[in-house]
Amino acid sequence: MNISKKEHVKNLVVGCGLSGMVVAERIASQFGESVFIIDKRAHIGGNIYDEKEPETGVTVHRYGPHVFHTNDKQVWDYVSRFTEWHPFMSRVKAVVDGTEVPVPFNLNSLHALFPRTMATRIEGKLIAAFGFNTEVPILRLRETEEADLRQLADFIYEKVFAGYTMKQWGLTAEQLDSSVSGRVPIRIGRDDRYFRDTYQAVPSEGYTALARRMIDHSLIELRLNTNWSDVKETISYDRLFFTGPIDEFFDYKFGALPYRSLDIQFRNLPREFAQSGLQINFPCNYDFTRSVEYKYFMDEKTPHTTISREYPCAYSPGQNEPYYPIPSAENDALYRRYQQLASSLPNTYFLGRLASYRYFNMDQTVEAALQCFAKIETTLNWQK
Numbered sequence: 541m542n543i544s545k546k547e548h549v550k551n552l553v554v555g556c557g558l559s560g561m562v563v564a565e566r567i568a569s570q571f572g573e574s575v576f577i578i579d580k581r582a583h584i585g586g587n588i589y590d591e592k593e594p595e596t597g598v599t600v601h602r603y604g605p606h607v608f609h610t611n612d613k614q615v616w617d618y619v620s621r622f623t624e625w626h627p628f629m630s631r632v633k634a635v636v637d638g639t640e641v642p643v644p645f646n647l648n649s650l651h652a653l654f655p656r657t658m659a660t661r662i663e664g665k666l667i668a669a670f671g672f673n674t675e676v677p678i679l680r681l682r683e684t685e686e687a688d689l690r691q692l693a694d695f696i697y698e699k700v701f702a703g704y705t706m707k708q709w710g711l712t713a714e715q716l717d718s719s720v721s722g723r724v725p726i727r728i729g730r731d732d733r734y735f736r737d738t739y740q741a742v743p744s745e746g747y748t749a750l751a752r753r754m755i756d757h758s759l760i761e762l763r764l765n766t767n768w769s770d771v772k773e774t775i776s777y778d779r780l781f782f783t784g785p786i787d788e789f790f791d792y793k794f795g796a797l798p799y800r801s802l803d804i805q806f807r808n809l810p811r812e813f814a815q816s817g818l819q820i821n822f823p824c825n826y827d828f829t830r831s832v833e834y835k836y837f838m839d840e841k842t843p844h845t846t847i848s849r850e851y852p853c854a855y856s857p858g859q860n861e862p863y864y865p866i867p868s869a870e871n872d873a874l875y876r877r878y879q880q881l882a883s884s885l886p887n888t889y890f891l892g893r894l895a896s897y898r899y900f901n902m903d904q905t906v907e908a909a910l911q912c913f914a915k916i917e918t919t920l921n922w923q924k
Contacts, residue, residue: 548776549576554768555783557586558902559892561754562618562909563781568759570917575759578766585751586783587861588902593834595808598846599746600834603861604804605630605819606747607837609737610903616739619906622753625741626838630734634821636699643821644675644734645696646727662688666728673729681726696726704823708852709800709866717867734819737903742837779916783892785862786878794877797897799855799862806848814847827851865897872897889916 551567553560556579564575583589587603607630610616633640641649647666651659665688670676678701681693697713701724705713713720733740743750755762768784782789787797805828818836822828828849835845855862865871875897882890889912893900900908 547774549574550777551575551779551781552775552777553577553781553783555579555586555892555894556581556584556751556755556762556764557783557892558588558905559783559895559909560586560781561751562906563889563891563913564760565754565757566910566913567916568757570913571920573759575761577755577760577762578768578771579762579764580767582764583748584755584762584764585748587863588747588751590746590748593806593808593846596844596846597842598835598840598844599838600806600846600848601747601832602804603863604802604848604850605832605834605837606902607735607740607742608902609735609740610901611737611739612903612907613739615903615906615910618910619750623743623745623750626744627741628837629740630819631732631817632734632819632821633817634700634704634823635825636823640816640820642732643700644725644727645700646732647730648732650692662692665689666692666726670728673727673731675725675727678724678726693726700724700823702823704821704829707827707829708864710852710854711866715868717869717872720867744838778887780888781912782888782890783895785894786875786882786890786897788857789890789895790878790881793881794874796857797874797878798866798871800864800866801853801855801860802863803851803853803860804848805851806846808844808846810844812843812845814845862894864899865893 550573551564553564553575556577560577564577567573568575588601588606589603590599590601592598593600607628608619632643634643636653639652641652643649647663650663654662665686669684669686669689678693678697681689682697684690684693702713705711705716705720709716768782768789785797787794813833815831815833817833819830819832821830828851831847831849833845833847835842853860882888890896891909891912892905896908
């Protein structure tokens, strides 16, 4: 499509990440309407984009590791239309005092770091207070009056959470919204899986292949390397689905919403494996937060390997990508001012983590996009 002045499209989708692709697929396949997608990047898929590393043949996730996990069968069944799955249950380790231990912190972590007698005593107290195979937020554990449990909570807070938080957010744990530390669980059990969802997997041919199938429809047209600012004055539409930063859409009318970004550095190494598992976190050592070895995802058999290291940094528009909204009462209040503006626009829908100023898992992203489509479908049916 050659976009010229007064060009009109039925449905315009800004952003070819998960949110944009889901609504585009639904509108094209269910309404039989044309959809035009634009994306500023040179590839489809947004942050789930993956590709083969040329030197090693390892499938790497260019924007950090992604495991699709959900308890929502409707979401699972929908995404399964576009891919076969390679079952994968992620196990993450953190280096604590030089020892790799499972995170979230659990009984295996406890016994790896504490003397046997002490670990056994604390385990008994944890089970007596909270039960076996349960989770307790670290803030709740820090409030306990039992000395051993409070000491454990302080240890985990310092060794696993506080240092990682400072690197990740550029703020101390105390400066962040309390919901962040409130979500940090201690697991009173020996389940080492990072996620506990019913469905956990990665696409058997990769996320990019999934994305390609999702938008493979005769009514969907795509233009890459195209910014919203390039077209917003020269194109009209019946519906707009915007998945970019909501403050950018409104030209930063109330000021910029802050984000954290990542400098992800990839390294190819001339050996079969570089680390003991997919992801190793470094809460208190080095400047990077985690190291990821991607061949573990698909159990790829290659003589060499590829890892990435993630260095959190400030977001700078035009220089890097906005990854994480920074949770605070002040930022939430600013977002709600933009949200109020957005709600007044007819036939305009704001989707995804950037437009919603929330960090969504992939299944939450898909669910929100499906719900958006369902509301439009209900409205159209009612009008008929």
